[in-house]
Amino acid sequence: MKNEIKTSLGGKTIALLAQSIINGLITGSIYALVASGYSLIYSTNNFMHFAHGISVVAAGYMVYWLFSLVGIPFYVTCIITVILSAIFGLAMYRLIYLPLQKKGASNVILLIASIGILTFFQNVIQIAFGSGVKLVGYIEVSKGITFAGVTMTLLQIVILIISLIIFILLYQFMQKTKTGRNMRAVSNNSELASIVGINHIRISDISFLIGSALAGVAGILVALEQNLSPFMGTNLMIKGFTGAVIGGINYVPGSIVGSFLLGMAENLGILVLPSGYKDAIAFSMLFLFLLFKPNGILGKKEGRFDK
Amino acid sequence: MLDIKDLHSGYGELRVLKGIDIEVGENEIVALIGPNGAGKSTVIKSVFNISDVTSGNITFKGQDITSLKTHEIIKLGISYLNQGKINFTNLTVRENLTIGADQIFDPGTVQDGLEKVYTKFPDLKTKENELAYTLSGGQQQMLALGRSLMQRPSLLLMDEPSLGLSPKLQQELFATIASLRDEGISMLIVEQNAKKAIELADRTYLLEDGNVVLEGGKEILENEAIRNVYLGGRY
Numbered sequence: 001m002k003n004e005i006k007t008s009l010g011g012k013t014i015a016l017l018a019q020s021i022i023n024g025l026i027t028g029s030i031y032a033l034v035a036s037g038y039s040l041i042y043s044t045n046n047f048m049h050f051a052h053g054i055s056v057v058a059a060g061y062m063v064y065w066l067f068s069l070v071g072i073p074f075y076v077t078c079i080i081t082v083i084l085s086a087i088f089g090l091a092m093y094r095l096i097y098l099p100l101q102k103k104g105a106s107n108v109i110l111l112i113a114s115i116g117i118l119t120f121f122q123n124v125i126q127i128a129f130g131s132g133v134k135l136v137g138y139i140e141v142s143k144g145i146t147f148a149g150v151t152m153t154l155l156q157i158v159i160l161i162i163s164l165i166i167f168i169l170l171y172q173f174m175q176k177t178k179t180g181r182n183m184r185a186v187s188n189n190s191e192l193a194s195i196v197g198i199n200h201i202r203i204s205d206i207s208f209l210i211g212s213a214l215a216g217v218a219g220i221l222v223a224l225e226q227n228l229s230p231f232m233g234t235n236l237m238i239k240g241f242t243g244a245v246i247g248g249i250n251y252v253p254g255s256i257v258g259s260f261l262l263g264m265a266e267n268l269g270i271l272v273l274p275s276g277y278k279d280a281i282a283f284s285m286l287f288l289f290l291l292f293k294p295n296g297i298l299g300k301k302e303g304r305f306d307k
Numbered sequence: 308m309l310d311i312k313d314l315h316s317g318y319g320e321l322r323v324l325k326g327i328d329i330e331v332g333e334n335e336i337v338a339l340i341g342p343n344g345a346g347k348s349t350v351i352k353s354v355f356n357i358s359d360v361t362s363g364n365i366t367f368k369g370q371d372i373t374s375l376k377t378h379e380i381i382k383l384g385i386s387y388l389n390q391g392k393i394n395f396t397n398l399t400v401r402e403n404l405t406i407g408a409d410q411i412f413d414p415g416t417v418q419d420g421l422e423k424v425y426t427k428f429p430d431l432k433t434k435e436n437e438l439a440y441t442l443s444g445g446q447q448q449m450l451a452l453g454r455s456l457m458q459r460p461s462l463l464l465m466d467e468p469s470l471g472l473s474p475k476l477q478q479e480l481f482a483t484i485a486s487l488r489d490e491g492i493s494m495l496i497v498e499q500n501a502k503k504a505i506e507l508a509d510r511t512y513l514l515e516d517g518n519v520v521l522e523g524g525k526e527i528l529e530n531e532a533i534r535n536v537y538l539g540g541r542y
């Protein structure tokens with residue numbers, strides 16, 4: 001009798017842990033989509049593009065507008081949204097960052113500019129759509145599939161699968177293509193990259209295009225999973241940034257792993273802390289990593305040959 | 308083939324070169340010597356348009372290249388072996404070698420070049436899939452030189468290629484450099500060892516504080532100023 005209770009409690013605890021880990025993976029996959037684009041842009045451009053957060057939110061609202069309001073079919077909406085996100089990112093680079101760089105602006109100035117862009121467009125969205133939350137509701141909130149005591153909704157499974165596919169494609173692109181290799185080269189040693197003939201502006205263009213397209217995908221998934229509100233970009237950006245710092249901000253696979261770890265830490269943390277502490281967990285991790293391990297878990301040691 | 312006329316150049320507000328004239332002829336090895344901070348690297352950076360040229364002219368094979376972009380200059384057949392971080396440490400040896408040639412040639416030409424470099428430096432072949440930071444100092448230098456050669460330059464700009472190498476490796480490097488001339492490559496070499504530089508080069512320029520203060524062939528080894536200042540001490 002006693003033994004039975006023990007095992008059933010143990011089983012429950014394990015199921016609870018498993019559920020938290022699964023929830024962490026799902027949260028983490030959205031953070032990872034934000035973080036991978038962010039760190040792709042950071043690693044090739046070396047400045048903090050915090051306006052990346054607005055690419056995510058703008059994509060979410062784009063889905064709401066095109067699909068829920070205008071009534072364009074969902075898959076068409078997704079394609080348009082990803083393309084427009086990429087162009088939006090490129091426009092930020094070409095119309096704001098690059099002209100500033102040409103005037104000799106430091107990376108701190110570019111960081112301030114990026115916060116300006118973020119704030120500006122958050123307010124534009126508020127004026128256009130109002131400050132109330134918006135719901136896309138494409139996939140009905142279904143009851144979820146329960147397996148071995150762990151429940152996942154269809155939407156969550158879709159989110160997980162889509163993001164994993166995207167990360168595999170991104171990795172292949174970075175490792176196997178000429179452009180991917182050029183991007184790694186710029187990130188490793190940008191001066192030498194120019195010396196061997198790599199056109200830095202072209203690489204920046206591509207990093208903003210791809211990074212912002214990833215933000216577009218993140219925005220679509222966020223729109224499906226959560227309510228949209230104009231100022232959610234700041235929080236998403238902080239989470240993506242934290243994930244990137246944990247894994248290694250200069251190294252795209254690192255930032256992906258870090259984001260999954262962050263998602264799991266948040267969801268495991270609220271097993272023992274009140275759920276309002278989710279953000280506090282993220283902030284504490286950000287703080288500790290910046291302080292003690294600024295290169296992150298997988299961030300490459302410089303390993304450079306300095307003569 | 309390279310003709311630098313009255314070049315003023317620097318970084319932002321900082322004026323480094325104060326009107327210098329330097330010439331590199333067809334199939335010639337020209338050395339650039341001088342104390343730290345004299346502006347030797349800045350000469351090369353100016354040719355490659357990665358410093359701020361304020362006035363003067365740089366022509367290559369008769370074409371004005373003063374304001375061409377770096378990647379356009381490379382296409383004309385100039386390659387630059389820099390000082391400092393000379394390789395992409397987190398890329399493989401093979402990626403390091405092909406990356407420069409890839410920017411200007413088709414895959415077949417790149418593959419040809421790769422095989423030639425592997426014949427010249429067999430060590431690199433055995434390490435082809437290792438990340439560059441795992442190489443020794445001498446191998447790093449080979450890797451950087453190999454990458455430059457794969458761009459098939461007719462003019463090679465080298466910034467202190469012998470720095471950090473053992474005397475034996477330096478000897479090998481100078482032999483390699485001499486053999487490159489036989490392959491028809493002209494060179495402008497910055498070298499901290501003045502004696503070695505003068506012996507190696509057809510002509511040598513001495514740069515001090517952004518000005519050319521002396522120019523000549525091997526006879527300047529006998530020059531009083533050179534003997535006292537450069538051949539006695541560190542140089």
Ligand SMILES: Nc1ncnc2c1ncn2[C@@H]1O[C@H](COP(=O)(O)OP(=O)(O)OP(=O)(O)O)[C@@H](O)[C@H]1O
Nearest residue numbers: 318321323341342343344345346347348349350390
């Ligand atoms: N990227 C840069 N930005 C600003 N100043 C620079 C830069 N590179 C070099 N300088 C400055 O320009 C001056 C000349 O530098 P340069 O590198 O041309 O000297 P050098 O003769 O090559 O010296 P060394 O023997 O130490 O390599 C120095 O005062 C240096 O501090």
Ligand SMILES: [Mg+2]
Nearest residue numbers: 347348390466
């Ligand atoms: Mg120098």
